[in-house]
Amino acid sequence: MVILLTLVLALLVSTALLSFAPRRIGWLLAAALAAGAQGYTACLLAPASGPSGLTLAAGGFALCLLGAWVGRGRADGSQSLIVPLATALAATALVGSVAYLTPEALDRRAAWQGQAARDLPAPSANAPRFAKRPDVFLLGFLSAIPDRIAQDHLGLTATGLQDVLERHGLTRIPNSFSGASPTRRSYEALLTLGNARILPDDESDDSGHAFTGAQPSAVFDAFAANGYRIDAVTEDRKFGRFAGPFIDRLTIARDASVCADTFLPDAVRNTLFIGACTLRDSRLYASFGPTEADLAETYAAAIGTALANPEPTVLLGHFRPPYHYRGPKLDAPDPAATADFAERYAASTETAARLMDRLLTEIEAQSPDAIVFVFGDMGVGLSEAPQTPEASAFALTDTFGVLAAVKYPGTCAALDHGGRPVTTPALLGDILACLSGTKPATAPPVIGIPSGQIDPAPFAYE
Structure with a gap:
C-alpha cells in the first residue's frame, strides 16, 4: 500500500509539473511515457518482496529518453530531455527506496519471507500434550477429489492422485x-477443528x-504447546x-504485486497504468513466471528449511x-456438458500427481517417520454450493466430497x-487425539454452511 501511494503521488506531481510547462507536444509525450514506464515498473516488476525491482526500474529510462527525443522542444532537445529524465529518476528512486530501503519495507519483506525473528504467544494451558512428537505434514490440494466422484460426476476413469498416495504408503479415508x-x-474449519469463523471477503486481508x-x-x-x-x-x-x-514462517511461492493491492478497485485495476495489470494477468506474462518444476522446488525447499531446525515441525x-469448475452450474451430473472441463481437470491432476x-x-x-495428511480443500464445484441443510446429494458430494489419506507410523x-462419512477437520482431530493418547470427541463430524x-x-x- 505504501509503495502504491508513494508511486501515485510521484506520478501526479511529475505529470502536473510537466503539464504546466511550455505547451509542447514533446513535453506531454515525455510525461506520459515517464508515467507509463514507472507505472509498469511498479505493477509488474517491483513487488515489495522481489529482489530485482530497482534494477528493472531502470528500464523505464529508455522509454522516457525516447519520448523526450521524439518530442524535443528545442533544436538540440536539451530542455525536453532533462525534465522527463529527472522525473524518471525521481520516481524510480521513490519506488525503489520504499520497496527496499525503508525500515518498514525491510521488516515486511522479512516477515513475508518468514525470516523475521519471532516470539510466538504462549499456547493455552488446556492444549493437549503429545505422548510422541513426530514431524507432521498437512498437505492440501485445491479441488482434489477421489476417483469415485471423478467417475460419477465427470466421467473420468481415474485421476492418478490415488495411485500416488498408495505408492507412498498412505491409507486413503473413504x-x-x-x-x-x-x-x-475450509482451511479455517480444518485449523479450528470445525469451528470456522466468518472471514473477510477480501482475500488480501492480512x-x-x-x-x-x-x-x-x-x-x-x-502443536505450539x-x-x-x-x-x-x-x-x-x-x-x-x-x-x-501464531506461526514461525510463511512461504509464498509467487511474488506479490500492487496489481493485487486492495487500494485498486476491480473496476480500475485493468485500466490503471495503461493496462499493466491486464498484461500481468495474461498468459504471455505468466509464461515468464515460475514453471511447474520451479514451484515444486520451492515447496520442497520450504519442507527442507522447516526440517533443518532441531525442534519437531508441523507444516501446512x-x-x-x-482447479475448480467455472462454467454454468449444474443440478445433476452431466458428463457431456462438462467434457471439456473434465479433459482439463484430468490434465491438471497429472500435474498435481x-x-x-x-x-x-x-x-x-x-x-521418514513423519505423519502425513493429504486432503482436498473442497470439491470441484460443478453445482451451486449448498446454502441450507436440504441440499441435494449431488450438490453436497460435489462441493464437499474430497480426497483424503493419512500416513501414520504406528497405530491410530x-x-x-x-467407511462412515467423515470430515477433514474430524480426521485431523483424530490425529491429534492419537498423538496425545486421548479419546477423540464422540460428536459426529459436521459440514459448516452459511x-x-x-x-x-x-x-x-463409496
Whole structure:
C-alpha cells in the first residue's frame, strides 16, 4: 500500500509539473511515457518482496529518453530531455527506496519471507500434550477429489492422485468431506477443528486467517504447546501476505504485486497504468513466471528449511492444481456438458500427481517417520454450493466430497472410521487425539454452511 501511494503521488506531481510547462507536444509525450514506464515498473516488476525491482526500474529510462527525443522542444532537445529524465529518476528512486530501503519495507519483506525473528504467544494451558512428537505434514490440494466422484460426476476413469498416495504408503479415508467451503473457509474449519469463523471477503486481508497465523487456532495451539516449529506454504497470498504471530514462517511461492493491492478497485485495476495489470494477468506474462518444476522446488525447499531446525515441525500447505469448475452450474451430473472441463481437470491432476509425488518423496527422504495428511480443500464445484441443510446429494458430494489419506507410523485406531462419512477437520482431530493418547470427541463430524451445519452421514458416495 505504501509503495502504491508513494508511486501515485510521484506520478501526479511529475505529470502536473510537466503539464504546466511550455505547451509542447514533446513535453506531454515525455510525461506520459515517464508515467507509463514507472507505472509498469511498479505493477509488474517491483513487488515489495522481489529482489530485482530497482534494477528493472531502470528500464523505464529508455522509454522516457525516447519520448523526450521524439518530442524535443528545442533544436538540440536539451530542455525536453532533462525534465522527463529527472522525473524518471525521481520516481524510480521513490519506488525503489520504499520497496527496499525503508525500515518498514525491510521488516515486511522479512516477515513475508518468514525470516523475521519471532516470539510466538504462549499456547493455552488446556492444549493437549503429545505422548510422541513426530514431524507432521498437512498437505492440501485445491479441488482434489477421489476417483469415485471423478467417475460419477465427470466421467473420468481415474485421476492418478490415488495411485500416488498408495505408492507412498498412505491409507486413503473413504467418504471424506471438507468441513466447509470455499477454500479459505475450509482451511479455517480444518485449523479450528470445525469451528470456522466468518472471514473477510477480501482475500488480501492480512488480519483474518489462521492459515497465516494471523488468528489463533486449536490446531496450531496444540502443536505450539508441544514445542513444534509451525510453518505454512502456499502458492500465492490468498490467505494473507505476511506471517502472523501464531506461526514461525510463511512461504509464498509467487511474488506479490500492487496489481493485487486492495487500494485498486476491480473496476480500475485493468485500466490503471495503461493496462499493466491486464498484461500481468495474461498468459504471455505468466509464461515468464515460475514453471511447474520451479514451484515444486520451492515447496520442497520450504519442507527442507522447516526440517533443518532441531525442534519437531508441523507444516501446512495449500497447493494447486487441480482447479475448480467455472462454467454454468449444474443440478445433476452431466458428463457431456462438462467434457471439456473434465479433459482439463484430468490434465491438471497429472500435474498435481507429479507435485504430490515430489513432496512425498522429499518428506520420506528427510523425515521418514513423519505423519502425513493429504486432503482436498473442497470439491470441484460443478453445482451451486449448498446454502441450507436440504441440499441435494449431488450438490453436497460435489462441493464437499474430497480426497483424503493419512500416513501414520504406528497405530491410530481413531482413524479407522469403517467407511462412515467423515470430515477433514474430524480426521485431523483424530490425529491429534492419537498423538496425545486421548479419546477423540464422540460428536459426529459436521459440514459448516452459511445457515448452519450438515451431517454428512447420509451422503456416503463409496
